[in-house]
Amino acid sequence: MIEYFPSHLIQNFKRSLTFLRQFLVSVLLLGTLLGAEKTTLHLWHPMPAPSRAVLNDLVAEYESLHPDISVHMLYKENEEVRMAYMSATGFTEGGPDLLYGPSDFTGALVEMNIIKPLESFFSEDELAAFDPKGLTWYQGHLYQIGDELGNHLALVYNKRLFAEVGLDRPPESLQELIEFGKKLTIDKDGDGVIDQYGLVWNFTEPFFFMPFYASYGGWVMDEDQNPTLNNEAAVKAFKFVRDMRDIHGIIPKECDYDVADSKFNTGAAGMLINGAWSWAKYMDSPHVDFGLAVLPVNDETGLFPAPMVATKGYYMNPYLSGEREKQVVELMKFLTGADAQFQYASRLATIPTRFEVRERPQIAEDPVIMTSIEQVSRGRAMPISPQMRAIWDAMRPAYQNVLGGSMTPEEGAAYQQELAVQKVAELYEGQDIDQDAVNISAILVYLGGLILVIWALYKLFVAFILPLVRGIPGVQVQESRFGVLMVAPAALFIFGVVVYPFFYNLVISFSNMGLTTVNDWQIIGLSQYGKVLTDSQFYHFFLRTVIWTVVNVVLHVIFGVMLALLLNRPLPGKGIIRVLLILPWAVPSYITALTWRGMFNIDYGAVNIILNKFFGIEPISWLIDPTNAFIATIITNVWLGIPFMMIIALGGLQSIPQELYEAASIDGATAWQQFKKITLPLLKPVMIPAITLGIVWTFNNINVVWLVSNGGQPGDQTHILVSFVYRAAFNLYRYGYAAAFSFMIFIMLALFSVKFMQKNKATETAY
Amino acid sequence: MVKIGQFLMKKTSKLQYFMIYTALFMAVAWSIYPILRVITISIRPGDNLLTESLSIIPDDWTFDNYRKLFTDHPFGTWIWNSILVTATVMLTGVTLASTAGYALSRFRFPGREASLFSLLVTQMFPATMLLLPLFIMLSSLHLINTYLGLIVIYSSTALPFCVWSMKGYYDTIPYSLEEAARIDGASRFMAFYKIILPLASPALVITALFSFMSAWTEYIVAAQVLWYKEMFTLPIGLKSFQANMNTEWGLYAAGAMIVSIPAIALFLFLTKYLIGGLTLGSVKG
Incomplete structure (x- = not known):
């Protein structure tokens, strides 16, 4: 009996979530769906702008062939x-x-059961027309039909810059790559700052490091998908990249994707390692005389660097049937057909997956495609199992620590292996669970939930329904009804939106929901909370988050109030100044934060240049050193947050009667005394809500940290709690863990706010 | 009534003016420099995020990106969509916050403290974790691909702060004003509407600006809810110029500048009222 009962309860749980949903449906059934006589098929894709243009043309052609069908495309990163x-x-x-994407989506999508096997829709002849690399099979089923082999890195070089230093061909070995790089690294004006680098690429990202690792004989995983990262090859490859920067000086000290891209595209770098997706842009650049070469052979091992090659193609939704299917x-079939592939290949120099298209003269004789195909033949297929994601996440911090100097290459290799094993385990956590413990905890959670709901309903009744019916003691019934009715609309709005997501997370935080258990998760009790609390990183990032929050909010308030005080007087030009000061709030932060990141660049960023010019300070490596990177995020966020506090303070200053100042100054009070005795106390009721919320928002502000x-980076050391949970949990699909982690954040903030509000009597100041 | 300006002006000497302007000038330089960089990106040909030159206007500047926004993309439609959504959110925000804030400032009902606190509580849960359940909820309510879903969510994100801020401001307005109005025969609501609300205009301005901004630049929820390009709001339209390692920086920056123009215009318009509320403060004290 006991065994049957709990699983029944779990069912109830899921059912009550569904019920809550349906309840809300009946409350809010106002939605309209776009109705159409045509059948609209939806296609989601991450194609960048040039490929999007080809896709648009193809779809237009398809729609004119099939007037009863309209295809709607949606682009997302x-x-x-x-x-x-x-x-x-x-x-x-x-x-x-349909979903379009690279083949490395496959493993996770199959684990979640959300793509359909495709082998039954294609005849053997149809499949035989494809390069086998263009068809993605996983666990015995065909899941993806590719229209392109891509994403492989190759060596792009600027023939014009090569000619300037007397070079007429690309390097043919890594040794030569360094030699050529030295020739191409030039300080044109002799000011000690390198103006042209030999080689640039996004070298801090493991994907861009992989070819070198492979050229020393290493690979990310063995046949059983176990990580293989701690070996001689990793150590040597780490050293190789580090030496290019530190000993040979042919690559910039700091170089992410955008730095590399901008430098090469503006003719400030001789060579670039970048993927097939990017080449079209450089062909069009007025500063680049485009040349493409395979990554040159490693002299030491005789192996070629092997970039990862991904098939790009279409996945199908599993819930389709009948005519629509x-x-x-x-x-x-149309989008992966010969004509479609020819369009892509002829316009964008992509590698078609159909042999027949590759053999067409226009494609076969294209020099870029020829080099590209040669590079692919030296590359290796991107692993499609979900483990790959865990391995990237493990390589990134280790590799960046080595580059940053906080680990030796040997330590880095050992660390990335250790992390990878741990993260792979995390990916598959929640599969083996103790059923007895699960049953008991399910009952407990269920009872707890029930009590919580009853308590909440009771509170709701006392707070709102009772005053509505009987009135508030000491106040007329009519009055108290008025009060409740004034609050009710806002309350309904807010809680209507928040209640379901909140309870959803609460339930999930007690469950084992993860990559392999999305569809059949169970309540397992408090073990996710245990995992969060026993992780030392949690406390580390907590401390960091507190520092982040305090520094930010204090500076926001100080500068905001100061500026408001300066502006709160008749001042010619005040209107314009006020608008200029508000600008950081008005311009979307997702672009200004990236601009700030650019301004922190070690060589060319405005911050270092200004510090150097006006204060004679040596260049600071803002983005490589973890502490500096953290300071950089704080500076950016301070910049973003001041205008908001300034506006609040400006509004607050209006509520202070000027007569108070007049009286005070007649009594001989100094400006400082007036500020302390009049301005501050009277500003408080308006500022305290903003400050309290400012603290909560800053604590949970993921955007700025993420973008800057x-x-x-570097090495996952710049996180605050929310960005850490996002990275650690969402990358590895640990839904249960992430929910528990979020609840810990929530509880900490709630406890803090209670204390803070008691101390400031935020709600009662004026009386 | 003595104009406050005249009174203060007597006290500000030339030296003080000089210092004030110096401080403000530095603040302005700090606040606009990064934005000037964005403008630089937007008028530079070729899609480069970074540059090694410090000059604001590049030699080969062009307005091409701005032109492309309107010729190659339905940017005008996106602006209209955004205005529609944002204006609704702003209206909802101001209406609901001004009433709820008033009740929370003036009435002592049992749920008052709890209400105030739970407003704050709704802001504490990491927003990224709310996305998935929000999507599930909207999807089962058939609110995907509608503005209604978007508007409800935006309003509810903006409201907690707005309510708090309104309440804080009402707290500084003395009771005696409404009492006087009540004695003259005004109803409870009329007293609020005719007497208190106009006095609270600085807070209304802040509320309006805040609800506007929280809807105007939001894209994470919008990206989940809207699937049709014709329905996009500005921020997701903008996001479609961004691709992992293949961003059209010129268009992206130009779009961002255009997105900020209505925000600046609204701010210019609303500042008039930011200063309007102080006439009756004298009753207090």
């Missing part, structure tokens, strides 16, 4: 399209009919 597809298809059985298959530090 690579990671975003994957996440959005998972939410829409994995959690609501909706989503687009047929239409979708037909569309997929490029996702916690």
Whole structure:
């Protein structure tokens, strides 16, 4: 009996979530769906602008051939399209009919059961027309039909800059790469700052490091998908990249994707290692005489650097059936067909997956495609199992620590292996659980939830329903009704939106929901909370988050109030000054934060140049050193947050009667005394809500940290709690863990706010 | 009534003016420099995020990116969509916050403290974790691809601060004003609407600006809810110029500048009222 009962309860749990949803449906059934007589097929894709143009033309052609069908395309970035597809298809059985993406989506999508096997829709002859590399099989099923082999890195070089130093061909070995690089590294004006680098590339990112690792004989995983990162090859490859920077000086000290891209594209770098997706841009650049070469052979081992090659192609939604399914298959066949592939290849120099297209003269004789195909033949297929994601996440901090100097190459190699093993385990956590413990904790959680709901309903009744019916003691019934009715609309709005997501997370935080258990998760009790609290990183990042919050909010308030005081007087030009000061709030932060990141660049960033010119300070490596990177994020966020506090303070200053100042100054009070005795206390009721909320927002502000530090770099050391949970949990699909982690953040903030409000009597100041 | 300006002006000497302007000038330089960089990117040909030159206007400047926004992309539609959504959110925000804030400032009902605190509580949960359940909820309510879903979510994100801020401001307005109005025969609501609300205009301005801004630049929720390019709001439209390692920086920067123009215009318009509320402060004290 006991064994049957709890699983029944778990069912109830899921059912009550569904019930809550349906309840809200009946409350808010106002939605309209776009109705159409045509069948609209949805396609989501992460294609960058040049490929998007080709896709648009192809779809237009398809629609004119099939007047009853309209195809709707939606672009999202690579990671975003994957996440959005998972939410829409994995959690609501909706989503687009077709998903386009690289083959490394496959493993995770199969684990979540949200893509359809395709082998039954294609005849053997049809499949034989494809390069086998263009068809993605996983665990015995065909899941993806590729229209392109891509994402491989190769060596792009600027023939014009090569000619300037007397070179007429690309390097043919890594030794030569360094020699050529030295020739191309030039300080044109002799001011000690290098104006042209020999080689640039996004070398801090493991994907861009992989070819070198492979050229020393290393690879990311063995046949059983176990990470293989701690070996001689890793140590040598680490040293190789580090030496290029520190000993040979042919690559910039600091170089992320955008630095490399901008430098090469403006003719400030001789060579660039970049992927197939980027070449079209350089062909068009007026500063670049485009040349493409395979990554040169490693003299020491005789091996060629092997970039990872991904198939790009179409996945199909598993919830399709009948007529619609047929239409979708037909569309997929069209988009991966010979004519479509020819379009891509001839316009963008991509590598078609169909042999026949590759043999067409226009394609076969294209020099870029020829080099590209040669590079692919030296490359290796990007692993498609979910473990790959864990391995990237493990390599990144280790590699960046080596580059930053806080680890030796040997330590780095050992560390990345250790991290990778741990993260792979985390990816598959929650599969083996003790069923007895699960049953008991399910009952406890269920009872706890029940009590919580009853308590909340009771509170709601006492707070709102009772005053509505009987009135508040000491106040007329009519009056108290008026009060409740004034609050009710806002309260309904806010809690209508928040309640379901909140309880959803609460339930999930007690569960083992993860990559392999999305569809059949169970309540397992408090173990996710245990994991959070026993992780020493949690405390480390907590401390950092506190520092981040305090420094930010204090500086926001001080500068905001100061500026408001300066502006709160008649002043010619005041209107314009006020608008200029508000600008950091008005311009979207996702672009200004990136601009700040650019301004922190060690050589060319405005911050270092200004510090050097006016204060004679030596260049500071803002983005490589973890502490400096953290300071850089704080500076950016201070800049972003001042205008808001300034406006609040300006508004608050208006509530202070000027007569008070007049009286005070007649009594001989100094300006400082007036500020302390009049301005501050009277500003408080308006400022305290803003400060309290400012603290909460800053504590949970993921955007600025993410954009300025490029996702916690260097080496995942620049995180605050929210960005850490985002990186650690969402990259590895640890939904249960992430929910528990978030609840810890929530509880800490709630406890803090209670204390803070008691201390400041925030709600009662004026009386 | 003595104009406050005249009174203060007597006290500000030339030296003080000089110091004030110096301080403000430095603040302005600090606040606009990064934005000037964005403008530089937007008028530079070729998609480069970074440059090694410090000059604001590049030699080969062009307005090409701005032109492309409107010729190659439905940017005008996106602006209109955004205005529609944002204006609704702003109206909802101001209306609901001004009433709720008033009740929370003036009435002592049992749920008052709890309400105030729970407003704050809604802001404490990491927003990234709310996305998935929000999507599930909207999807089962058939609110995907509608503005209604977006508006409800935006309003509810903006409201907690707005309510608090309104309440804080009402707290500084003395009771005696409404009492006088009540004695003259005004109803409870009329007293609020005719007497208190106009006095609270600085707070209304802040509320309006805040709800506007929280909807105007939001893209994470919008990207989940809207699937049709024709329905996009400005920020997701902008996001579509961004690609992992293949961003069209010129268009992106130009779009960002255009996005900020209505925000600046609104701010210019609203500042008039930011200063309007002080006439009756004298009753207090």
